[in-house]
Amino acid sequence: MLIDGLQCGHFDRDVFNELRLADIGCVTVTCGFWEDTVESLDSLGRWRDLARENADLVGEARSATDIRAIVASGRTALLMGFQNSDLFQGRIRLVEMFAELGVRVVQLTYNNQNALGGSCYEEHDSGLARFGREVVREMNRAGMLVDLSHVGDRTTLDAIRHSEKPVAITHANPKRLFDHRRNKSDEVIRALSDQGGVIGCATYRNITGDDYCGSVEKWCEMVARTVDLAGIDHVAVGTDRSHNFVKRDYDWMRMGRWTRGVDLGASPPSRPGKAPPPDWLLQVRDIGKIEGGLAAVGFSQDEITALAHGNWLRLYAEVFGH
Template sequence: MLIDGLQCGHFTRETFEELRRGDVTCVTITAGFWEGTLESLDSIGRWRDLVRENADLVMLATTAEDIEEASRTGRTALVMGFQNSNLLEGRIRFVELFAELGVRVIQLTYNNQNELAGSCYETEDSGLARFGREVIDEMNRHGILVDLSHVGNRSTLDAVLHSKKPVAVTHANPDSLFSHKRNKTDDVLKALVDNGGVIGCATYRNITGDYYCSTVKAWAELVARTVDIAGIDHVAIGTDRSHNHTKPDYDWMRQGRWTRGIDYGAGSAARPGKVPPADWFKSVSDLNLIPGGLAEVGFSPEEVEKITSGNWLRVYREVFRKA
């Protein structure tokens, strides 16, 4: 089995066919960034239609058992996730309602501070707010995984310590291996271990770096060094792969409705737009190169299984159920 903790973009039948060619068992998709409640409901509806139209290739998953069923039936399981908490619009009861609609992953903040917590791009990280604690309690209660990928390090630590269930950094890397505001400091990763959580190592060039993007072996070295920090039971895959994005998509992801100016997100003025995928990762089907790359840098078959699927399945099995 091969599980990717985060992808985004405009999925099509061709995307699903590539996932199947890569023998990808499960992907957490991004159903929204800055969208509010009504727009998020529209997105869920569109995803349900898309899955229904491609039921021979994919299925929606709300439990670990669904992911195993997808594997048995030769399909890719799609876990529905949001990269922000705007879908709640400040209403605590909406956590349960979105859980009942099949949402299984919510990131507390995207690129800006919000009512819940601080973002990785703010000058000062405010920490987890009272509302953030309430939302985490509800997410724990109703089977939604707390995603901390774009959350500031202080707020991330607060969330890790507050959550009664494992949390995740679905798509980032250790800051000590590639320094970037989007990446996580070693103390955060060690706290994640104590919580039972997982970090999904990313392939997105802006937060991974050119060296680790050069070959699958080089990227596997990044994974190995992450394991040195967090341990074999807490490292997985979270590529942050995007599909069919154009400039308006990147503008929406980075600028939303909150600014009239230019924001580069994880990029910079030197790298303002779309960056090339990792050199070894030209097609999403190339995910099937990862087990071989991990073996090449010295991981045993049992360790490869944990990184490629077992660690995510453990977290999903514990989190994707009502408390």
């Protein structure tokens, strides 16, 4: 059984069937990027409808116990998440309210500076703002996981130090293995580990690189080198796999409403459109190859269990509750 720390896109019954074929026990889904409060509520409503319509394949989870029960029923658990904090719209009380609606994972910033702190793409990372400290504290209290994947390094370190509960980098890789602004420095990864957090290694080619995308064994070698940095208890899977995206979706994800120009997000100018999937991950069901790949590069069964789902489950229990 595998837990995927983040996927995005337009899920449908075909995707849910693929998740089952890959034996994915739980996945955090992206309910929004730049959406405001009302748009985020609409998104949650659509996700609830989708889960109800496919209740034989998936179920919404709000706790580690929910995840275990859904997995035991032969289905995939869905955790509701957002890749930005715009859903709160500057209102601290909305953190608790969205938690009550089932939101379990929120990234502090997406690709731009916001009221909480700096992003990985800003020239100067401001660090965690006063409002950001309040939101982190409120997320801790409400049982919501702080995600730092697209967050700038200074803001990330501030959030790790300020949070009273472990935090996550749900979908990124070590910068020393592939030098990209979306990836994380050794200092960040070690601080995350020291605080009890988890990094989910991504398969997104633009931040993983062609070499580590060449085979599942090569990607698992990257996981092994991440374990060397963070420790076996602090590394997991966060593929960042997208489903059924077209150009309009990529434009929204990268540019939202904040620019009239063109922004490529993590894409290099030589590859401005959709990044090709890893050579070994052409279908969603291929995620199921990961556990075999981990064994092939030398991980023991206990270590594979930790990487595949144990570390996420431990973190979820600490943050959401059992």
